Amino acid sequence: MPTQEVIQSNNTKDLSEVMIEIDNINKWYGDFHVLKDINLTVGRGEIVVVAGPSGSGKSTLIRCINRLEEYQEGLIKVKGIEVNADVKNLREIRSNVAMVFQHFNLFPHLSIIENLTLAPMWVYGKPKKEAVETAMHYLERVNIAEQAEKFPNQLSGGQQQRVAIARALCKSPDIMLFDEPTSALDPEMIGEVLDVMIGLAKEGKTMVCVTHEMGFARKVADRVIFMDEGQVVEENDPETFFNKPKSDRLKLFLEQILAH
Amino acid sequence: MAVYELKPTKQPPLSERGAIAWIRHNLLSSPFNILFTILSLWILYIIIPPMVKWFVLDANFVGNSKAECTGDGACWIFIREKFKIFIYGFYPESEQWRANLTMGLGALTVALAVIDRVPRSIKIASILMLPVVAIILLSGGYFGLAYIETNQWGGLLLTLVIAAVGIVLSFPIGILFALGRQSKLPIIKTLSVFYIELIRGVPLITVLFMASVVLPLFFPEGMDFDKLIRALIGITLFQAAYVAENIRGGLQAIPRGQYEASEAMGLTYWKRMRLVILPQAIKVAIPNLVGSFISLFKDTSLVMIIGLFDLLSMVTLTTNDRDWLGLSTEGFVFVAIIYWIFNYLMSRYSKNLEKKLDTNNKD
Ligand SMILES: Nc1ncnc2c1ncn2[C@@H]1O[C@H](COP(=O)(O)OP(=O)(O)OP(=O)(O)O)[C@@H](O)[C@H]1O
Ligand SMILES: [Mg+2]
Numbered sequence: 001m002p003t004q005e006v007i008q009s010n011n012t013k014d015l016s017e018v019m020i021e022i023d024n025i026n027k028w029y030g031d032f033h034v035l036k037d038i039n040l041t042v043g044r045g046e047i048v049v050v051a052g053p054s055g056s057g058k059s060t061l062i063r064c065i066n067r068l069e070e071y072q073e074g075l076i077k078v079k080g081i082e083v084n085a086d087v088k089n090l091r092e093i094r095s096n097v098a099m100v101f102q103h104f105n106l107f108p109h110l111s112i113i114e115n116l117t118l119a120p121m122w123v124y125g126k127p128k129k130e131a132v133e134t135a136m137h138y139l140e141r142v143n144i145a146e147q148a149e150k151f152p153n154q155l156s157g158g159q160q161q162r163v164a165i166a167r168a169l170c171k172s173p174d175i176m177l178f179d180e181p182t183s184a185l186d187p188e189m190i191g192e193v194l195d196v197m198i199g200l201a202k203e204g205k206t207m208v209c210v211t212h213e214m215g216f217a218r219k220v221a222d223r224v225i226f227m228d229e230g231q232v233v234e235e236n237d238p239e240t241f242f243n244k245p246k247s248d249r250l251k252l253f254l255e256q257i258l259a260h
Numbered sequence: 261m262a263v264y265e266l267k268p269t270k271q272p273p274l275s276e277r278g279a280i281a282w283i284r285h286n287l288l289s290s291p292f293n294i295l296f297t298i299l300s301l302w303i304l305y306i307i308i309p310p311m312v313k314w315f316v317l318d319a320n321f322v323g324n325s326k327a328e329c330t331g332d333g334a335c336w337i338f339i340r341e342k343f344k345i346f347i348y349g350f351y352p353e354s355e356q357w358r359a360n361l362t363m364g365l366g367a368l369t370v371a372l373a374v375i376d377r378v379p380r381s382i383k384i385a386s387i388l389m390l391p392v393v394a395i396i397l398l399s400g401g402y403f404g405l406a407y408i409e410t411n412q413w414g415g416l417l418l419t420l421v422i423a424a425v426g427i428v429l430s431f432p433i434g435i436l437f438a439l440g441r442q443s444k445l446p447i448i449k450t451l452s453v454f455y456i457e458l459i460r461g462v463p464l465i466t467v468l469f470m471a472s473v474v475l476p477l478f479f480p481e482g483m484d485f486d487k488l489i490r491a492l493i494g495i496t497l498f499q500a501a502y503v504a505e506n507i508r509g510g511l512q513a514i515p516r517g518q519y520e521a522s523e524a525m526g527l528t529y530w531k532r533m534r535l536v537i538l539p540q541a542i543k544v545a546i547p548n549l550v551g552s553f554i555s556l557f558k559d560t561s562l563v564m565i566i567g568l569f570d571l572l573s574m575v576t577l578t579t580n581d582r583d584w585l586g587l588s589t590e591g592f593v594f595v596a597i598i599y600w601i602f603n604y605l606m607s608r609y610s611k612n613l614e615k616k617l618d619t620n621n622k623d
Binding site: 066068091094095097098099101103104105106107108109118119122123171 | 515517518520521522523524525526527531535536539540543
């Protein structure tokens with residue numbers, strides 16, 4: 001199957017190859033300084049987890065990477081391509097970067113299979129047959145192939161999020177962004193989504209995940225980043241991050257999320 | 261330890277069942293309710309018998325001249341004799357099959373549009389084709405069809421043509437204005453807002469006058485610009501503003517996540533709108549859209565004032581006939597019934613849709 005090869009080619013973990021380069025960006029909403037001098041480099045196959053209190057700018061940061069948000073200062077490059085208003089760049093970036101949202105954002109008027117084939121057919125001009133094949137392949141990967149003809153509102157939250165991940169994978173992105181993919185889910189469904197994400201991580205997909213699932217971070221993250229009030233406050237390997245936090249703010253944050 | 265048998269299901273007591281229970285609950289549940297029931301019955305008693313008398317018992321059905329309308333009730337002979345004029349206006353009798361065919365195609369299009377199972381592409385194609393086919397078929401001049409000037413079109417036929425063309429053409433224009441109103445580009449946004457608010461701020465009569473008096477000023481002198489086309493332009497531009505507002509309501513109901521997910525996928529603006537946003541927004545907007553189409557259907561009667569002979573104007577026309585003077589009540593009642601049937605069907609359709617949308621949203 002052709003899709004199999006595509007996955008294989010993404011599979012090499014090579015941190016020296018820069019996939020995302022965030023160089024000193026600043027962003028304001030009106031007068032509100034939401035991102036302050038952020039620097040971050042993500043290598044091929046690297047798994048970066050972003051944590052921090054509500055309102056600290058985590059979503060804003062990862063949404064700048066695929067230009068769902070604009071930034072006013074600094075520079076972001078994805079695979080060497082500048083993230084700016086240039087339409088050609090934007091097209092390149094959006095086809096390299098896929099995003100999974102907190103609230104799944106499946107298209108309710110389309111069946112599961114139509115949700116998955118939309119981008120391949122209408123962005124990449126793939127014939128329907130090929131798009132459906134690819135889609136079924138990824139639905140099988142997230143263990144949900146038997147639901148292909150259903151509509152999103154007929155699925156549980158965990159199933160919907162797995163579909164959303166499969167949909168993101170359909171364009172064979174090099175980079176996956178996750179914005180709190182499990183925080184809208186009932187507790188018993190978090191595991192099934194995390195399992196899929198762990199599988200992707202082990203395959204060597206480059207991932208930036210905003211999440212408070214510390215088990216996930218410990219298991220697969222190469223680095224964990226702590227943000228507060230628009231800044232990166234602390235950045236470390238998971239071991240040090242959780243066991244030897246340096247800043248008081250991180251200590252406080254860890255206490256709070258581990259308390260329950 | 262105790263074990264219980266499964267109990268059989270019983271019917272509710274007699275007092276809670278059937279017609280008697282219904283009457284008790286709905287008509288006699290409180291003193292005020294009882295009073296209201298009596299009052300309503302009395303009003304019905306005053307209204308219904310004379311109506312039945314006028315419509316049926318004392319009405320005149322046989323014969324073919326006014327002289328034979330001897331009873332006190334309605335003179336339905338008049339309607340039967342003038343029926344074709346009410347329906348076709350002055351459309352030549354030998355060519356009326358073309359009008360029938362057109363109306364049949366219209367009915368077919370509506371049927372395709374309201375049946376769920378028909379693919380969306382077929383629905384859209386047939387709806388967009390309808391005005392073109394209707395105009396060609398009715399005016400002729402091609403394919404060996406005799407040319408029939410638009411000032412011979414009239415009656416229900418003309419009303420339906422105006423309403424259908426207005427509804428179909430205003431739809432895409434309205435969508436563009438709705439999207440324009442949401443645009444990030446200030447010029448497009450301002451223009452759209454200006455247009456929508458301007459049109460919604462004036463009565464249709466004004467727009468029709470403008471279309472029939474002002475529009476020709478923009479065309480080269482001596483070019484006789486068809487009166488019907490002027491009316492259609494006016495009605496379409498008018499209706500587009502209302503469609504735009506209805507669609508905008510639908511757009512606002514779409515969660516931001518839908519825009520973001522489709523954008524993150526890499527779809528271009530127009531594809532995002534066409535494939536993701538508009539199908540959902542229009543679905544939400546349909547009940548309101550149908551409401552504004554009902555208004556439009558009734559408002560088409562205003563074309564009378566720029567000299568077109570629609571269904572309503574046929575009342576004046578037929579009762580001016582020396583042989584049938586003074587029968588305008590029958591005329592108005594007949595025309596009202598026709599308007600009512602069309603509008604009732606539209607309104608029922610929209611009610612059904614609303615119910616369906618409601619249940620869809622619940623599960
Ligand atoms: N469109 C906007 N306009 C103005 N302010 C905004 C906008 N979007 C976000 N903000 C503000 O920017 C700050 C950062 O928001 P962001 O969504 O990035 O936080 P977050 O770290 O993802 O928080 P959460 O954990 O609640 O998702 C918040 O104070 C938020 O109120
Ligand atoms: Mg967030």
